[in-house]
Amino acid sequence: MAQVGNKSLMRELNRSNILNYLRINGPTARTDIVRNIGLSAGAVSEITGELMGLNYIVEESIGKSSGGRKPVFLAINPDVGYVVGIKLMEKKIAIAITNFLAEVIETKQVDFKIGPPEKNFKEIAKIANDFIEEAGLDRGNLQGVGIGLPGIVDVERGVLQHSPIIGWRDIQVEEIMSEIMNVPVYIDNDVNTFTLTELWFGNGLGANHFMTVTIGRGIGLGLVTNGKIYRGQGGAGEIGHTVITPGGKRCECGKQGCLEAYISDPALVNEAFEQGLITKQDSIKTLADLANSGSVEAEKIISNAGYLFGSTLANLANIFDPEFIIVGGEGLRLGENFLNGMNTAFLNETMPALRGRTTITIDRLDDTAWARGAAGLILQEIFESPIG
Ligand SMILES: [Zn+2]
Incomplete structure (x- = not known):
């Protein structure tokens, strides 16, 4: 990883804090962000301005005004991009497309035959790409693919170490799949992906x-x-x-x-x-x-x-x-x-x-919830370290 200067690291952290504050608390007025996050009004203005420029957050007018202007709230823009989550099972895969708040846009299940991993990866990529097209989404807005696998996963290395259920051992899933899909791919044990989505959303x-x-x-x-x-x-x-x-x-x-x-x-x-x-x-x-x-x-x-x-x-x-x-x-x-x-x-x-x-x-x-969980892998990355 490239060396990051302290200043830009702080900036990343502050961005991440604001995004996560909005994810957890929903639409919030700027003044409340200032009060609850412990940054100066100037810093919040600057960072939220940047995030708005990147389309990660939007302004919303909610509620009644007390005579004057309607209060303005900042909120995550759920449609700034989308992610794909996949749960790989013994005989089928479940796939879900979600927005940035892990809300499911489209989902389906496809019969699937486990075989040699390389062959299976190409098949999974085709299923994902076809599904994105069917949903009428712009492939360029795909932010990443998360895959939940039944077995022991080394998340640091992106490797499926062993899955007794599908019979794979030491497979470099992230490396191979991200090359085929041309977007970031993250994997985790399927129960962890589900847990992660419960935790975050x-x-x-x-x-x-x-x-x-x-x-x-x-x-x-x-x-x-x-x-x-x-x-x-x-x-x-x-x-x-x-x-x-x-x-x-x-x-x-x-x-x-x-x-x-x-x-x-x-x-x-x-x-x-x-x-x-x-x-x-x-x-x-x-x-x-x-x-x-x-x-x-x-x-x-x-x-x-x-x-x-x-x-x-x-x-x-x-x-x-x-x-x-x-x-x-x-x-x-x-x-x-x-x-x-x-x-x-x-x-x-x-x-x-x-x-x-x-x-x-x-x-x-159901299997959709699991696939949504896999999508959460990508969302976590985005919220922890916003791109841009
Ligand atoms: Zn056992």
């Missing part, structure tokens, strides 16, 4: 300690402490691979007895198959339908899974004492039997002294 606005836990094809964890995503040395969040039964069922990661080997969608389908309730070709939906139509065995599989999941949430509450946990993912399609098991376990297994401190929020997030 969603339920997590203003929260210091929260987490998102997702269940479905796998079990994922996004962890926010002190208002930032916690990554450990890079691979943090692999809650699905905590061992609940040493020497137990074999897991895709190569170990035995992982949580995921018991309560992921494929694990539950397998369990129901072994009990003779469904065939090998059936899906998790068949199992849920069976439980809903009164099969006691199916109900038991699902409520047991809910209990194990709820115990995991309680373990997290015991370790991290977060303000809230957002629970999402397609596994919630298992319905009331699952949720009842989860709630019972969460109550029972949270340490008595910590009970009632952490709330659970259910977010029936």
